[in-house]
Amino acid sequence: MLKQVTGLGAATAILLAATSTFAQDVTADTVVATVGETEITLGEVIIARTNLPPQYAQFPNEVLFDGLVDQLIQQQLLADSASSVSPRIDYTLLNERRALVANSVITEIAETSVTEEDIQALYDERFADAEEVPEFRASHLLVDTEEEAAAAKARIDEGQAFADVARDVSTGPTGPNGGDLGWFGEGAMVPEFEEAITSLEVGGVSEPFETQFGWHVATLVEKRVQPQPTLDQTRRQLTAELQEVAVTARLEELAAAQDVVKPEAGAFDPNLIDSIDLLD
Template sequence: MYNSLKIASLVAGLALPASMALAEGHGDIAADTVVATVNGTEITLGEMIITKAQLPQQYQQLPDEVLFTGVLDQLIQQQLLADTLEEVPSRLMVALANEERALRAGEVVDGIYQNAVSEEAIQAAYDARVAEMGDTMEWNASHILVETEEEAAEIKALVEGGADFAETAQERSTGPSGPNGGELGWFGPGMMVAPFEEAVTGMESGDVSDPVETQFGWHIVKLNDTRMQEAPSLDELRAELTQQLQEAALQARLDELGTTAEIDRPEDGAFDPSIISDLDLLED
């Protein structure tokens, strides 16, 4: 779990979406084609493409001619304002360093993710998952919930004497399933409290249990049917398996890099942890 959290924090917001990847060219036009200049500073087509791709989704739907003009105006205005900044504050230098680190790391992460996933790898992961699941029994049951063992024994006798289980549940059960004839539907291992699951495990379809005590009260249980749980399809697990393969590949690469890198970390107590919230340190 800890490694998963580290990975999630690492990749969040790092990699540029595939739609932001710059093509080698569009005819005679390439990403480094200069579209405009501001006081001698060039604004390239690639910068416009990335700016457009980072816009909120509602703006992405605008016509290209509107977006082209709007994005170019935005970059020109930003450059006009940027040119008036005579001295770069230290906090901006720190932010730029963080941004570059994040983008470079994101580019590597994107490559690791692409190489980690193939149909063969997903199929192998799926086969392993299904093998781990094994055959799992599911039960379909109904119950009548009452407060005392005496009431439960009385209901058991009524049902054995021919009383309809569903009608009796509607009349006597204090549980929320009572109005539905006590029906609980299908459930698998671990979905019911232990005494209840233990009761149905030893029953055959159509059997009615002796009184079963749980923290909710006393139950009379009728086992309606059983079935073997079907394994989910590959498509149902594809997204989860893809994420697991990607995270495993990223963690493996991080472990590999960590064994050869020279990393110096502060000793415990070297810094007051609250210092990370001191924004005044970023002021010149």
């Protein structure tokens, strides 16, 4: 039995009184407090706990329990004092209940609709026979004129290391690191640069060529096929895709089984969605 207590600090006394029930079965419907004829259950306290901001995790549960029960009591007192309830609250509750129930169904579909075999099959379909995509690693040097580019190319042809010449003459941001551009795929560079690089053999050095940025000399350092992602790397994405397909299919099935009536075109002024005054 709950003890009758007074004041808004009653939660501690209620908690102490409830300790005698620990040996008994406690459910979400177990009453932890009353306000007049209204019962506040353990389930309501648990839900209130889940809605607390993350910073409240630092508090021990005995402090949180006390505070949450006090909060629910205060809210009930204030709610009981209201002479009327705005329709806005009723509509909000309808929307929130609909959303909560719908989300629980979505979660159930997501957790039960996708198997490991489904994920493997989609991975195989997506990547097993995927076209190989080449990637290039190149270095370049950038100067203002064709003459400067030709002079830099001559130094490289004479045996100077490409990186040393790039550090010496390049005005581009990669100059200090020898012109290294790292790895890139097709379409990542301006067309003139991509054409020059893709026409080279590994180790080859281009003739001077011009882009919108200036004059270049480039070398193809390495070439490879873009590595395919592993199943583990793509598992989350593939699972999400399959879950979305399952939810969509379920929605179509449910819609086909129901008599769904939507408003005819032009039946309502779309600006009505801003008519907050209709809720007062």
